[in-house]
Amino acid sequence: MIPDEKGRRMACYKMKTFFLALLTGLCLALVNDAEARLEVVATTPDLGSIAEAVGGDRVSVTSLARGTEDAHFTSPRPSFIRVLNRADVLIENGAELEVGWLPPLVRNARNRAIIPGNPGRVKAADGVSLLDIPEGAVDRTMGDVHVSGNPHFLLDPLNAKIVAETIAAAFIELDPEGAGDYQSALETFQSRIDEKMEEWKEKLEPYEGTQVVTYHATYRYFAERFGFETVAMIEPLPGVEPTPRHLRDLIQRIRDENIRMIWAEPFRPSRSVDRVGDATDAVVLRLPELVGGVPDAEDYISLIDYNVRAIVDALDADSPEA
Amino acid sequence: MKKTRLLRTFVAGSVFLFTAGLVLQGSGAEDQVGELKQRLKQLEEAHQRELAELEAAVADFETAHSDDSGLMAKGGGAASGSNPAAAPAGAPFQPAMPGPGAREAFIDISAIGTFSIGTSTEQDVRSLQKADHDPGRRGFDLQSLELAMSGYVDPYFRAQTNLIFDFDPDEHGDRIEIEEAFMETLALPANLQLRVGQFFTEFGRHNTQHLHFWDFVDTPVVMTRMFGPDGLRNPGARLSWLAPTPFYSELFFTVQDSTGETAYSFRNDEGFLDSHVQFNERARVDSDRGEEIRKMRDLLYTARYAASWDLTVNQTVLAGVSGATGPNASTEDTFDNGNQIGEGRPSGRTDIYGTDVYWKWTPPHQTRGFPFVSFQTEALMRRFELRDPSETFEDYGLYAQALYGFRPMWVAGLRYDGVRGDMKDVTDRGGETIGLANRTRISPNMTWYPSEFSKIRLQYNYDDRSGFGKDHSVWLQFEFSIGPHGAHTF
Numbered sequence: 001m002i003p004d005e006k007g008r009r010m011a012c013y014k015m016k017t018f019f020l021a022l023l024t025g026l027c028l029a030l031v032n033d034a035e036a037r038l039e040v041v042a043t044t045p046d047l048g049s050i051a052e053a054v055g056g057d058r059v060s061v062t063s064l065a066r067g068t069e070d071a072h073f074t075s076p077r078p079s080f081i082r083v084l085n086r087a088d089v090l091i092e093n094g095a096e097l098e099v100g101w102l103p104p105l106v107r108n109a110r111n112r113a114i115i116p117g118n119p120g121r122v123k124a125a126d127g128v129s130l131l132d133i134p135e136g137a138v139d140r141t142m143g144d145v146h147v148s149g150n151p152h153f154l155l156d157p158l159n160a161k162i163v164a165e166t167i168a169a170a171f172i173e174l175d176p177e178g179a180g181d182y183q184s185a186l187e188t189f190q191s192r193i194d195e196k197m198e199e200w201k202e203k204l205e206p207y208e209g210t211q212v213v214t215y216h217a218t219y220r221y222f223a224e225r226f227g228f229e230t231v232a233m234i235e236p237l238p239g240v241e242p243t244p245r246h247l248r249d250l251i252q253r254i255r256d257e258n259i260r261m262i263w264a265e266p267f268r269p270s271r272s273v274d275r276v277g278d279a280t281d282a283v284v285l286r287l288p289e290l291v292g293g294v295p296d297a298e299d300y301i302s303l304i305d306y307n308v309r310a311i312v313d314a315l316d317a318d319s320p321e322a
Numbered sequence: 323m324k325k326t327r328l329l330r331t332f333v334a335g336s337v338f339l340f341t342a343g344l345v346l347q348g349s350g351a352e353d354q355v356g357e358l359k360q361r362l363k364q365l366e367e368a369h370q371r372e373l374a375e376l377e378a379a380v381a382d383f384e385t386a387h388s389d390d391s392g393l394m395a396k397g398g399g400a401a402s403g404s405n406p407a408a409a410p411a412g413a414p415f416q417p418a419m420p421g422p423g424a425r426e427a428f429i430d431i432s433a434i435g436t437f438s439i440g441t442s443t444e445q446d447v448r449s450l451q452k453a454d455h456d457p458g459r460r461g462f463d464l465q466s467l468e469l470a471m472s473g474y475v476d477p478y479f480r481a482q483t484n485l486i487f488d489f490d491p492d493e494h495g496d497r498i499e500i501e502e503a504f505m506e507t508l509a510l511p512a513n514l515q516l517r518v519g520q521f522f523t524e525f526g527r528h529n530t531q532h533l534h535f536w537d538f539v540d541t542p543v544v545m546t547r548m549f550g551p552d553g554l555r556n557p558g559a560r561l562s563w564l565a566p567t568p569f570y571s572e573l574f575f576t577v578q579d580s581t582g583e584t585a586y587s588f589r590n591d592e593g594f595l596d597s598h599v600q601f602n603e604r605a606r607v608d609s610d611r612g613e614e615i616r617k618m619r620d621l622l623y624t625a626r627y628a629a630s631w632d633l634t635v636n637q638t639v640l641a642g643v644s645g646a647t648g649p650n651a652s653t654e655d656t657f658d659n660g661n662q663i664g665e666g667r668p669s670g671r672t673d674i675y676g677t678d679v680y681w682k683w684t685p686p687h688q689t690r691g692f693p694f695v696s697f698q699t700e701a702l703m704r705r706f707e708l709r710d711p712s713e714t715f716e717d718y719g720l721y722a723q724a725l726y727g728f729r730p731m732w733v734a735g736l737r738y739d740g741v742r743g744d745m746k747d748v749t750d751r752g753g754e755t756i757g758l759a760n761r762t763r764i765s766p767n768m769t770w771y772p773s774e775f776s777k778i779r780l781q782y783n784y785d786d787r788s789g790f791g792k793d794h795s796v797w798l799q800f801e802f803s804i805g806p807h808g809a810h811t812f
Contacts, residue, residue, distance in 0.1 A: 066635065068686035075684050075691065076812045077638045078570035078630035085513065085564055096807065100774075104811045107480070110564060112509035117477075140775060144807070240773060241690075241730050267687035269730060 038175055041087040041114075043098050044071050045291040046154050047124055047163070049300040051091055053189040054168045058178045059089075067292020070267050072239075076101040084109035087120070088174060091167060094125030095151035122170045124163045128153045131220050143237025152289060156221035157197055157304055161190045196301055200308045201226065207315050213254060213282065215264035215273060218289050222307070231259060234272055242272045254280040261314065263287050266294060283314045429473040432805020434534045436465040440797035442783075450785055450793060453541035454488065454499075454551040455533045457797045464489045465799070466533050468501070474508075481505040481519075484532065501532070502555065513564040523554040524562070524574040524626045525644040526676045526700045528721075537698075537725055539781045539799045543739040543763055544702050544719030548674055550586025554646070556622065571629035579615075580622035580648040587672045587704060588622055588648040620668075622648035630812070637683045640812060644676040652708045670707040670714075677701055682812075694727040717743045731771040739763035760788040774808070777801045 038059040042048035048063035065074040113120035130149025153159045168186040172179045208227035215234045236246040266286045277284035297303035438457035455466045472482040486499040504519025522530040558578025565571045580588040628642035652670035678700040701720035719741030767781035785793040
């Protein structure tokens with residue numbers, strides 16, 4: 001054997017061994033990584049808040065949409081692709097809430113774990129009975145109707161319990177070791193909601209049957225749960241900006257029927273909201289839909305707390321006896 | 323011999339230990355082996371479970387459809403979106419609901435029509451509006467009718483096709499164009515993604531955007547000057563890699579055919595050389611012999627690196643650099659009594675470089691994506707080599723545009739276009755030096771979106787071309803899109 005060739009072979013062998021060892025190391029690192037916290041991405045901060053409540057220290061949660069904004073129209077920042085690429089779990093609201101921005105991000109994230117059909121892709125709407133599912137044929141003359149139903153179901157705390165269960169099931173499937181932790185965190189969250197529910201119901205009970213006008217169909221589930229009646233919207237059709245004529249008719253109706261409240265998310269343009277408010281005796285309330293929508297809404301429970309308090313305060317001040 | 327084996331074992335062992343040490347830091351030393359075995363077992367179990375789930379998912383694929391089944395890529399607009407008639411992912415089997423219109427579970431179909439009405443002080447409007455889908459006539463014009471179809475092919479690929487129906491009374495009459503038709507992988511390992519088919523070259527920002535995604539009624543001047551009336555697109559393959567940087571960054575590498583009018587500055591024996599006087603009488607590649615692919619250098623190569631940062635919670639910037647290189651249609655052939663002598667093979671090369679920046683601000687209280695302010699600019703430089711290196715010429719240009727979505731569904735825009743030619747040593751056969759005209763264009767516009775599915779846009783263009791003078795044009799554009807709800811990319 002020529003010494004030169006021998007040396008080359010030797011070097012080659014060493015190299016191979018080195019890379020093999022490195023690969024083994026990397027694999028082990030991956031195994032170790034799997035044991036680290038679950039990387040959870042939630043499309044909205046409410047889902048994020050519920051995921052945190054259920055996941056505790058075993059998960060690390062990132063929410064994509066800002067709580068202050070219109071989650072139908074979140075800007076699809078490229079940084080989201082980065083976050084989604086590393087995610088173990090993606091929790092989406094579903095019912096077409098994120099249809100305008102999420103799908104291309106997921107496609108570009110090239111992460112099999114969060115492709116629909118995998119346990120890492122969690123759709124919060126699954127298991128929730130949705131309202132406003134259109135009957136019969138639908139077309140866009142009806143505005144931007146969601147064929148699967150109204151996606152703003154999380155403002156009903158009982159739906160938050162269902163969603164927490166869906167999320168816990170996904171966590172348990174992906175991280176079976178933490179099953180006990182998830183289960184007990186879920187129970188804690190659900191019983192906390194049950195407790196608060198008593199309180200919220202008690203506070204709102206005196207106002208049952210109160211008629212409200214809302215900007216968008218955001219508060220349908222909330223109203224349904226707490227006995228309010230949503231009678232009209234500032235949007236003439238879902239997803240369609242109000243026309244002057246529609247606002248005129250609406251103002252007339254609020255006057256005629258003595259409707260007491262207008263509910264709008266903080267991000268809705270004050271131009272049309274205040275116009276209706278100023279022209280009528282109805283109180284305008286800015287009620288956040290998402291966690292972070294106002295500074296006080298720090299998590300899911302404080303979000304509902306804030307809204308309940310705002311309504312009670314407004315109606316108390318408004319009532320003639322007060 | 324013994325010594326080397328020892329060394330080998332030592333190297334391997336130490337690397338193993340080092341990594342294992344990293345992995346196991348913090349855990350007890352005694353039952354490492356047992357723990358490792360247990361982990362491997364868990365991993366195996368998890369793998370088995372995943373496999374079973376994956377199989378189930380594949381089996382359910384037709385019924386348990388997803389929200390983002392079949393979406394358009396860059397185009398955004400209306401051509402993409404969920405399939406509302408399909409059952410939600412993960413739900414138990416449900417019979418497909420009869421949906422309105424053509425809501426098929428396997429394919430999303432949409433049609434987008436764009437029309438314009440307008441006029442210009444330039445009688446030959448096409449000399450100003452050089453892109454095929456620009457408003458190109460005084461009076462009424464069909465800019466394009468696009469039929470977009472997309473969907474998941476199987477658990478591995480998604481596909482998209484964009485057919486353009488166009489009507490040009492001056493030239494071709496009715497015609498159909500295959501703008502894009504490609505398939506793309508869903509989740510390759512190592513953060514890679516492969517796209518194969520016919521598609522817009524990943525160069526800069528505007529080149530990959532479909533007409534309904536444009537912020538102005540027409541194409542920036544520099545884009546048509548470098549990439550021709552159709553934009554740069556051809557059959558080929560694109561590999562992209564999502565880099566493991568803490569911020570978003572992606573590397574694209576594209577190989578495409580370099581021939582034809584959609585490779586305008588490259589082996590395009592008609593468009594580019596015809597459109598500029600100084601090349602008009604030059605020998606060029608023979609369309610029979612010259613266009614065949616003989617070596618790797620005969621293809622068109624494009625690379626792009628894009629990165630993005632969230633400057634604040636309200637501001638995002640996306641920046642990129644791109645470069646394309648390929649053969650062009652000039653040859654070393656000579657003329658003899660009007661007959662072209664030689665091989666008809668390309669000899670010159672074209673290189674195009676570009677850089678682009680997109681910045682967007684949306685305040686915390688955004689409704690429907692409004693208000694917003696965005697700024698976008700692209701600068702391109704082209705090096706076009708004729709047969710003689712001394713005849714290499716360079717030209718460059720840029721556009722910069724600002725948009726202000728000042729109230730829901732209303733956007734005001736302003737765009738500046740500037741291109742500069744190069745007259746360096748490029749002469750026609752008469753010995754006269756003629757360069758590409760310098761041109762400046764300023765375009766304010768206003769867009770109203772009655773809904774997300776329609777748009778009405780008014781635009782004024784002030785044009786100043788060296789050697790041609792000043793021109794004024796006004797265009798009113800209408801656009802509709804029917805089909806599933808669209809999704810936008812950044």
